Amino acid sequence: MLYLKVSIMFKTTANEVWAFDAEWVPDPKAGRLLYGLPPETPDRDVIQTMWHQGGATEKDPQPYLKTIVCRVVSIACVIRKVRSDGQVGLSLLSLPKDVESEAAREESDILSRFLEGIGRNKPQLVGFNSQGADLKIFIQRGIVNGLSAAGFCQRPERPWEGVDYFARGGEAHIDLQDLVSSWGKSTPSLHELATLCGIPGKIEVSGQGVAEMWLAGDLKGIVAYNELDALSTYLVWLRMAHFGGFFNAEAYEEEQARVRTLIAERAGRAGAEHLLAYQTEWDRLQASMLA
Structure with missing residues (x-):
């Protein structure tokens, strides 16, 4: 007998939605602690050891590591907020805000800012593979970093009495991948789902390239890549x-127009070439859908 995983569409769209994505890399500090490596061991060598211990092969030199041994280096999210007058506001939040600031680059600062924002605003979270990955790494690494995230962790006595980010199947956190998936190979990636919907997927960089970017000190590039994934996640949520x-x-056309306006506004800033490339690719895909 064939058993399929049955998913249902989400029931609500909240007045405040955060469509988010996170980037992480193997944490050299964790590697030194777990494998007894000398403190002076270069980060690159530590990470290679972590991949080796994680089962690296010639075909898969960078195996997926347990999130507990990885360090969050960037979080980005598109925030949609319906104001009291009914007007819709759209913004793009990226952490770290200042890639040149040593304090802002710290994992503890990135996590605490994001989790405190969630706890304060209680938005509906939207991610892609976020139930098993992004949300879990926030919790795991928040604990590792000794953070306190009481607002985020707060749970109501009864489901209808408040927001609960830990309730499996609840509406406070929507995992888009979970909604469109069945078992095994039929589970789509964000790139596949987005591209086939006329939405940009991965542009030039893939997730496996993030570790090399981090080792090369290109945090600016990682944040840019992260922003594009957050935009794609949001656009997929809109379509769903x-x-x-x-x-x-x-209304769907109006919502997409808001995203285009957001991109245009942000693209006017220095260092926003990636947003212009995203808009160009979005236009190309949309045109190909009509061909």
């Missing part, structure tokens, strides 16, 4: 919300 009947055709 349209599929679920939360936005009719006209």
Whole structure:
């Protein structure tokens, strides 16, 4: 008998939605502690040891490591907020905000800022493979870093009495991959789902390139890559919300126009070439969908 994983569409869209994505790399400090490596061992050598211990092969030189041994280096999210007058605001949050600041680059600062923001605003979180990965690494590494995230961790006595980010199947956290997946090879990647919907997937960089970028000191590049994944996650959420009947055709077009406006506003700043490239690729894919 064939058993399929059955998923259902989310039931609600909250007045405040955070569509987020995170980037992490093997943590050299964790590698030195776990494998007894000398303190002077270069980060690159430590990370190579971690991949080797994680089962690296010639075909898979960078195996997926347990998130507990990885360090969060960037978090980005698109924030959609319906104001009291009914107007919709859209913004793009990126951490660290200042890649040149040593304090802002610290994992503890990145995590505490993001989790405190969640705890304060109680948004509906939207991610892709976030139930098994992103949200778990926030919790694991928050504990490792000795953080306190009481607002984020707070759970209501009854499901209907408040926001609960730990309730499996609840509406406070929507994992888009979980909603469109069945078992095994039929689970789509964000790149596959986005691209086939006319939304940019991976542009030039892939997830496996993030560790090399971090070793090379290119945190700016990582944040840029992270922002694009957050935009794609948000656009996929919009499309799924349209599929679920939360936005009719006209409203869906308006929501996409807001994203284009957000990109145009941010693209006017220095160092925003990646957003212009994203818009160009989005236009190309949209045109190909109509061909």
